[in-house]
Amino acid sequence: MATPLCFPKTTLSFIMLLVLLMSMGANRVVKAQAGRLPDDEVEALREIATQLGKKDWNFSVNPCNDSSWRTPYSNERSLYNNTVNCNCSYPDGVCHVVNIFLKGHDLAGTLPPSLVKLPYLKAIDFNRNYLSGAIPREWASTKLENL
């Protein structure tokens, strides 16, 4: 006769917690659908907005395909640029933020440490703002090619 499976209560609740955490992980993956930014990059953009004091990014829309996240190119307004670009051609079909151009915003916040949370970021341009603070130490680990 087989011995009945018997775990101490603490082990059982530990297993339940593990299952719960695993299903939450699966949920995260499902949420990063093709054509969309993964949740953690959206969250990073929110933090960057707070750190910069930038209030006009609209998080009700998809930053990767909504025109409000990009100023059209114009010669007369070359001193102003309000653009976040994604690359949606990664093999996983998910989008990633690859550059952020915020020129001429009069932003007076701090240099955003949360840029490090955008692992695919290649270029930024924050010219003509009043950002203060040192280059955040976290930036040492980014893939930034153009500052």
Ligand SMILES: *[C@@H]1O[C@H](CO)[C@@H](O)[C@H](O)[C@H]1NC(C)=O
């Ligand atoms: C954000 O985008 C939504 C959907 O297009 C729009 O209804 C809303 O007015 C926008 N919010 C702002 C602050 O522009």
Ligand SMILES: *[C@@H]1O[C@H](CO)[C@@H](O)[C@H](O)[C@H]1NC(C)=O
């Ligand atoms: C932008 O992406 C969202 C979510 O993936 C989608 O629902 C929407 O139709 C897209 N809009 C455009 C203009 O492509």
Ligand SMILES: *[C@@H]1O[C@H](CO)[C@@H](O)[C@H](O)[C@H]1NC(C)=O
């Ligand atoms: C914004 O700045 C980037 C980099 O400096 C540039 O490539 C892009 O054309 C600019 N866009 C506008 C609308 O000025």
Ligand SMILES: *[C@@H]1O[C@H](CO)[C@@H](O)[C@H](O)[C@H]1NC(C)=O
């Ligand atoms: C987007 O990412 C893909 C995959 O890494 C790369 O092949 C492609 O050149 C990128 N597109 C741009 C415009 O950088």
